[in-house]
Amino acid sequence: GQNIDQPTEMTATEGAIVQINCTYQTSGFNGLFWYQQHAGEAPTFLSYNVLDGLEEKGRFSSFLSRSKGYSYLLLKELQMKDSASYLCAVRDQSLTGGGNKLTFGTGTQLKVEL
Amino acid sequence: DGGITQSPKYLFRKEGQNVTLSCEQNLNHDAMYWYRQDPGQGLRLIYYSQIVNDFQKGDIAEGYSVSREKKESFPLTVTSAQKNPTAFYLCATRGVWGSGNTIYFGEGSWLTVV
Numbered sequence: 001g002q003n004i005d006q007p008t009e010m011t012a013t014e015g016a017i018v019q020i021n022c023t024y025q026t027s028g029f030n031g032l033f034w035y036q037q038h039a040g041e042a043p044t045f046l047s048y049n050v051l052d053g054l055e056e057k058g059r060f061s062s063f064l065s066r067s068k069g070y071s072y073l074l075l076k077e078l079q080m081k082d083s084a085s086y087l088c089a090v091r092d093q094s095l096t097g098g099g100n101k102l103t104f105g106t107g108t109q110l111k112v113e114l
Numbered sequence: 115d116g117g118i119t120q121s122p123k124y125l126f127r128k129e130g131q132n133v134t135l136s137c138e139q140n141l142n143h144d145a146m147y148w149y150r151q152d153p154g155q156g157l158r159l160i161y162y163s164q165i166v167n168d169f170q171k172g173d174i175a176e177g178y179s180v181s182r183e184k185k186e187s188f189p190l191t192v193t194s195a196q197k198n199p200t201a202f203y204l205c206a207t208r209g210v211w212g213s214g215n216t217i218y219f220g221e222g223s224w225l226t227v228v
Contacts, residue, residue, distance in 0.1 A: 004156075033216070033217070040202075041221070041222070042204055042219040042220060042221050042222045043157070043204070043219050044219070045216050045217070045218060048216060087156060087157070089157075089217075101159060101162060101172070102147075102159070102217055103159070104149075104156040104157040104158075105156050106154075106155055106156040107155075107156055
């Protein structure tokens with residue numbers, strides 16, 4: 001099976017930088033996703049990593065190390081609207097269905113304060 | 115507008131009743147998914163379908179049923195066998211290989227047992 005771990009909660013200050021970590025264990029890794037979810041709403045896609053390294057998209061960046069089973073999401077110039085849950089999800093190609101299945105972590109609740 | 119439409123947004127079910135949640139997409143995506151989210155928890159996969167007339171059980175399929183008679187539609191029935199159905203239900207889709215690996219979500223349906 002898969003095991004995905006991320007911190008339950010984090011607090012940061014408006015304008016600062018925050019790094020949300022995610023570690024995973026899987027037998028057939030085929031990509032890692034980050035989603036943002038505001039309370040009561042559906043998750044929205046932030047980033048996708050399948051190769052090692054950093055992917056940058058504006059204020060958000062995501063890093064992957066496949067050998068370490070580790071990823072992080074980096075949020076720069078934090079804004080109040082960034083207060084949300086951030087979900088790490090892993091695709092496993094070894095699973096039945098040809099790798100179409102995403103397994104989600106429980107999410108990291110980020111609170112941005114003044 | 116293109117996208118994923120879930121209905122109803124809010125649904126109340128009496129114990130012992132079956133209810134069906136609708137999910138329609140006009141993105142021409144092959145793969146469709148149903149996830150369940152409980153408060154403060156991550157997403158758990160109920161069922162998924164990679165192609166019309168085919169679907170597979172996810173991690174928590176007991177008490178649920180689905181059909182995939184059309185590419186655009188993937189309804190989820192919550193049966194009376196599901197003992198704790200109160201949750202937020204999310205439908206998602208993914209395009210064909212080569213057009214991106216991203217999974218996109220509908221706006222979700224809240225189901226409450228009364």
